[in-house]
Amino acid sequence: MRSAFHSLTALVAIFTSVAHAVHPVSIQGQDFIDTVTKKRFQIVGVDYQPGGQGGYVPQSGKDPLTDKEVCLRDAIMLQRLGVNTIRVYNVDPTFDHNDCASIFNAAGIYMIIDVNGPFSGESINRAEPWTSYHEGYLTRIFGVVENFKAYPNTLAFFAANEVMNDQSTAKINPQYIRAVQRDLKNYIKNNCDRTIPVGYSAADVREILEDTWAYMQCDHSDDQSSSDFFGLNSYSWCGGDATFESAGYNTLVDMFKDSAIPVFFSEYGCNEVKPRVFDEVAALYSDKMTSISGGLVYEYSQEDSDYGLAIINENGTVTLRTDYDNLQKQFNALDIAAITGANPSGTSNKAPACDADLITSGIFDTNFTIPAVCPNCADLIKNGIDNPRNGKLVTVNDTKAPKAVYGSSGVEVQGLELRLLSNDAANTPTNETTSPTGTSTGTGASTTESKKGAASKTTSGYALFAAVLFTLLTVL
Numbered sequence: 001m002r003s004a005f006h007s008l009t010a011l012v013a014i015f016t017s018v019a020h021a022v023h024p025v026s027i028q029g030q031d032f033i034d035t036v037t038k039k040r041f042q043i044v045g046v047d048y049q050p051g052g053q054g055g056y057v058p059q060s061g062k063d064p065l066t067d068k069e070v071c072l073r074d075a076i077m078l079q080r081l082g083v084n085t086i087r088v089y090n091v092d093p094t095f096d097h098n099d100c101a102s103i104f105n106a107a108g109i110y111m112i113i114d115v116n117g118p119f120s121g122e123s124i125n126r127a128e129p130w131t132s133y134h135e136g137y138l139t140r141i142f143g144v145v146e147n148f149k150a151y152p153n154t155l156a157f158f159a160a161n162e163v164m165n166d167q168s169t170a171k172i173n174p175q176y177i178r179a180v181q182r183d184l185k186n187y188i189k190n191n192c193d194r195t196i197p198v199g200y201s202a203a204d205v206r207e208i209l210e211d212t213w214a215y216m217q218c219d220h221s222d223d224q225s226s227s228d229f230f231g232l233n234s235y236s237w238c239g240g241d242a243t244f245e246s247a248g249y250n251t252l253v254d255m256f257k258d259s260a261i262p263v264f265f266s267e268y269g270c271n272e273v274k275p276r277v278f279d280e281v282a283a284l285y286s287d288k289m290t291s292i293s294g295g296l297v298y299e300y301s302q303e304d305s306d307y308g309l310a311i312i313n314e315n316g317t318v319t320l321r322t323d324y325d326n327l328q329k330q331f332n333a334l335d336i337a338a339i340t341g342a343n344p345s346g347t348s349n350k351a352p353a354c355d356a357d358l359i360t361s362g363i364f365d366t367n368f369t370i371p372a373v374c375p376n377c378a379d380l381i382k383n384g385i386d387n388p389r390n391g392k393l394v395t396v397n398d399t400k401a402p403k404a405v406y407g408s409s410g411v412e413v414q415g416l417e418l419r420l421l422s423n424d425a426a427n428t429p430t431n432e433t434t435s436p437t438g439t440s441t442g443t444g445a446s447t448t449e450s451k452k453g454a455a456s457k458t459t460s461g462y463a464l465f466a467a468v469l470f471t472l473l474t475v476l
Helices: 002-019 068-081 098-106 135-148 174-191 206-217 249-256 280-284 322-332 336-341 378-383 455-475
Strands: 025-028 031-034 043-047 085-088 110-114 154-161 198-203 229-234 263-268 292-297 310-312 318-320
Touching (some): 043 263, 068 098, 068 318, 068 322, 085 292, 098 110, 135 154, 135 174, 135 378, 154 229, 174 198, 174 206, 174 378, 198 263, 206 229, 249 280, 249 292, 263 280, 280 292, 280 322
Parallel strands (some): 043 085, 043 292, 085 110, 110 154, 154 198, 198 229, 263 292
Antiparallel strands (some): 025 031, 310 318
16 A cells, blocks of 8 residues: 555656656757757747736736736647747746746746846946946846746846947947846856856847847857857848848848857847738748747737737737737748757857957947946855745646637637646647637637647546556555
8 A cells, every 4th residue: 555655656746747847958059959858949939028018017016927827828829829938028036936937837838038127227228338237236137047047948048138229339338238148147157056048139230230249259258248149139021022032031141150159039020011921930940040049929919019919808818810820820830840859050160259350340349348247246146146036836737728818800719728748848839720710709709619739639648647546546
């Protein structure tokens, strides 16, 4: 009886762990890699900030990863879309993110977290960066690291976003962004159990883009200030008539072919032609762009800028847009087996030493003297901040969609449930079509069920678990 009990306990532990983890990701040359399988990891992602900047309300205890029901609702829809990564722009380091991080983790979805926020003291002031680089600011961004470091699906941190976006900001900000990267990387080295990459998300301003990349990746006396990766917010491919050449993707490939670090699109998805057709997806994941590690579509929720894949209604229900359907078709058409099964490219270009000769435009800063660590900050970096909130994975018990979701035609999508992925797997497209066909009845009632796709595979796994569990209980 004791033996049977121990067997039962072990079995429960095995199934629980299988359903609730992904492998951490690290960097090897130009590639992100799965730390366990050692396979190349390509970002198939979406930027996630429901409510836009208005979804971040620290005084009310609210940010995009604090509401368990919202995260479950959206994780289900992102999982069905085929996403394996989200980017979250604004989080508060003092809030509890365990439920949301665990839900996305269980769905096989990684998170790239911006450490900055939109309010005063939460980011570098691009007009006067020296005024915002201080102990209070570093305490804030180190708090974000503490909050998210224990989640295995924390893929990376963005140290800054589009700080250099014109001639004036390109003259005064680069060395401060490198200082922030240095401090974050050294904090992670001293206070985290694993390496978590840190990088920069750049605006696609072609007159300074190549110089931005060169400045961020170059080697500066081994001071840890270089970017581990380079994100590009690119909106150059617009509509179904765009081509690899007209969108300038050929120029980007040529620019980044010798990169010493991974490069990916941290935002993409031009909306000049509506609905968006996302033809660039096929190009982005093709053998023409192997020097680019995928990308994140801007963005999940419909906000004032009109880039949404889904509309979040006032009552918490969701209505999918045609953009969601079109993106799902593009993701479904990808050769995911080839993408996820590929070995790292083996390209390990050496970063050049930081030198003024790297800068070609005459606009960008050629000062590579990185600011010294701010006063009183060295101890924070070495020993950690006081009383941080440290996140941890929790069990995901609720898997059914908490709110109704309607397809682009207005018909309710039936049978929505989070699939708890086994074998520590990252999510992939499953060739399912989410938006039902048919005509809206005007009441939210569905006339046609959407496909269940691969959900039956997960269900069968748990059916096997139930059968074995019943047998063991019978023995007991």
